[in-house]
Amino acid sequence: MDWLISHVLIKSKYRKRENLTDAKRTGHHTTEYKATKLVRYIVYLYLGQLMLQRLDLDFILFQREIKEEYFTVHISDIIVAIMIMMIAKVLVWFITQVTLYRMYKSKNMDTGIQLAINQLVMYVIYVFAFVFALDRIVSDMSIFYGGAAALLVGVGLGLQRTFNDFFSGLVLLFERTITVGDVLQYNGQSGKITKIGLRASFMETQNNALMLIPNSELVNQPVINWSHRDNVIRLEIPIVITSDVAPKKIQELLLSAIAPIDNILPEPHAYVSLTEITDLGLKYSLNVYTNQVMMAEDIKSSIRINIIDRFRAEKISLSYQQ
16 A cells, blocks of 8 residues: 555656656755655654554543543544644645756746745645644634733744744745855855745855855845856955056056956956055055955955065065055
């Protein structure tokens, strides 16, 4: 019976999805195996519950009188509650990986939107499953209504920030102002977003550290998204030179300093601008473009080293009182 259900509901439907590439095949087959295994466990639990009732082994695990009514929990009640949660898990898998998957592919939906829909489906199904499971264990739910209402008020007050992060996560997932793979500058740190969860987002910094950022911070605080429109950013290297050197000479030296450096784009063109004339000297700005946002500081460091080498070779002094 479990073989029939797992093959009809899991494998046959799952394999109707589009052909997967070899790189993805192993991961998806692992997911398919877990779903099939879960269906088997559900069937085994169902058969076990029937045997308990047929053999009159459905013993009482807990019994207490509450408000002149007996609150009784049998072994079968626990088994059914577990089955409900497991069925919910299979249902989540079937809806997100089979039913909605076809819609995603037909409409060519973005991965972030797929993730948002899948997570919403998962939470809705799990909430209903939990209520049904609790209803199976507790025959009269009115016993818990009063206490549950007071508990929910307390939990709501204590988890205001968590709920704020939760709804901010939904805003991020649907508005798409920040997506997985974007490079951000947040609170003085730069890094790439690796995951957007419903409570917090994960950012891999330039130091290879993983920073957890509450979603409400990304929604309500100023954040620079370097790659929202495209991955090209402009790097600016300011420098001050004494005024006795011709600006044309400085321009040639600065542009030659970037020639041997990789990861600098030929388009848009690099350029040098004279930004200010001061008592200390002439302030220049070397501007280059790159699409390697996470390597920005390394690129700027290499450019500075080349600038120093070329200026020393030409016996040009740098002004360090900037």
